[in-house]
Amino acid sequence: YSLQRIDANTILISTRSNVFRFHTQKSSVRPVTALLQKSQVNDFTISAFTYASNKILWVGTVPGVLLRLGAGGNFKTISLPEDYGVRCMAEDAMHNIWVGTEKGLYIYDNSGKLIKQVTRETGLLNDFIYGLLPADKRNNFIASTNLGLSFISPEGKVKNYTKELGLQENEFNTQSCTKSLSGKLFFGGVNGITAFFPRDLFGVKDSSLINITRLIVNDSLYNPFAGAWKSDTINLAYNK
Numbered sequence: 001y002s003l004q005r006i007d008a009n010t011i012l013i014s015t016r017s018n019v020f021r022f023h024t025q026k027s028s029v030r031p032v033t034a035l036l037q038k039s040q041v042n043d044f045t046i047s048a049f050t051y052a053s054n055k056i057l058w059v060g061t062v063p064g065v066l067l068r069l070g071a072g073g074n075f076k077t078i079s080l081p082e083d084y085g086v087r088c089m090a091e092d093a094m095h096n097i098w099v100g101t102e103k104g105l106y107i108y109d110n111s112g113k114l115i116k117q118v119t120r121e122t123g124l125l126n127d128f129i130y131g132l133l134p135a136d137k138r139n140n141f142i143a144s145t146n147l148g149l150s151f152i153s154p155e156g157k158v159k160n161y162t163k164e165l166g167l168q169e170n171e172f173n174t175q176s177c178t179k180s181l182s183g184k185l186f187f188g189g190v191n192g193i194t195a196f197f198p199r200d201l202f203g204v205k206d207s208s209l210i211n212i213t214r215l216i217v218n219d220s221l222y223n224p225f226a227g228a229w230k231s232d233t234i235n236l237a238y239n240k
Contacts, residue, residue, distance in 0.1 A: 002014045002048050002049050002050075002175060004049070004050065004051055006051060009023055009024050009025060010022070010023055010024075011024065012035070012049070012051055014046050014048070014049045014059070015046065016045050016046055017041060017045075017046065018034045018035065018036050018041060018046065019034070019035045019036060019046065019049050019057065019059060020032045020033065020034055020035065021033040021035060035057055035069065036057075036059065036067065036069065040067060040069070040075055041067070044061040044062070044063060044065055044067070045061055045062040045063070046059055046060070046061055046062075047060050047061055047062050047085060047086050047087065048060040048086050048087060048088050048089045048175065049089060050089040050090055050091055050097065052091045052095055052097065053091065053095065054071070054095050054110065055070075055071035056068065056069065056070050056071060056095075056110070057069040058089055058091075058097050060086025060087075060088075060089050060099060061085075061086060062085045062086070063083055063085070064079065064080040064082070064083035064084045064085055064086065064101065065077055065078070065079055065080070065083070066078040066079075066080065066086070066099065066108070066112070068112050076112060078108070078112045080099070080101060080106060081106070081114075081117070082103060084101040084102045084103035084104075085101060085102050086099055086100070086101050087100045087101060087102060087128075087129055087130055087131075087174050087175070088100040088129060088130065088131050088132050088174070088175050089132070090132040090133070090134070090141065092134070092139040092141070092154065093137065093138075093139050094109075094139060094154075095109075095110045096108060096109050096110070096115065096139070096154070098132050098141055100129030100130070100131070100132050100143060101127075101129060102127070102128050102129075103119065103127045103128075104117060104118055104119035104120070104124065104127045104129070105117070105118040105119070105124070105129055105132075105143060105152060106118075107154065116154065116155075116156050117156075118152055118156050118158065122156055122158065123150075123156070123157070123158030123160075124143075124145065124150055124158055124160070125145065125147040125148055125150065125160045125162070126145040126146040126147035126148070127145075128145055128146040129143050129144070129145050130143075130144045130145060130146070130172045130173055130174045130175065130176070130177075131143065131144040131172060131173075131174070131175055131176060131177035131187060132144075132177075133177050133178075133179050133185050133187075134179065135151060135185075135198040135201075136198060136199075139153075139154045140152065140153050140154070142185060142187075142198060144172035144173075144176075144177060144187045144189070145172065146170070146171055146172075147160075147162065147170050147171075148160055148161050148162040148163065148167060148170045149161045149167060149172075149187065149194070151198075151201060159201075161201065166194075167189070167194045168187075168189045168190075168191045168192040168193060168194045169189050169190050169191035169192075170189075171189055171190045172187055172188065172189040172190075172194075173188050173189055173190065176188030176189070182197075183197060183198070184196065184197050185197070185198060215234075217236065217240050218240060
């Protein structure tokens, strides 16, 4: 389901049953190491993970349970409110973990304490979160959902963007997102890819084009081929 590069030679990959460490050297792959014990996974189906910069492994599961494995081997399970399945996970600069679920966004601190919940009731257009990417260096994130993209701050402030502003479509795909070295964000959806620099979002202004689709004269639809048009002007008789 998920893949995360740790350094030039180390990659973490999750399956439905565990998270594995791959060490590569030139064209060879060293023996694969499972990071979780079977008793820790406890038959949970893994759906997402993130390996934080402080060497804590966070794993999300389909039943809505988080598995937290500390650098020293300390292990704990954390149940999400109402047990909604996890779709994506990300770490911010404060080592808080952002968890995108099928019922909103949950932010946990380093110890596993829930510090913020963001849902439709607090500003999202849709609760089904597919992907998370950092919008800047100030702990703000962009979330892809079932109804467009949402800019979310750590305080829970939300700004939404829909296909009317140029997105490929309102519906996106699970964990189909990445950030380039230049800072450009890419989100994959049902109708292609939406790519943009986060800073450009805040320069969006209303520049709608006005189109005349029909003309009513004396309560009747006017014939556009009547010959009264001259360039972009139409001349009407005094009684019209």
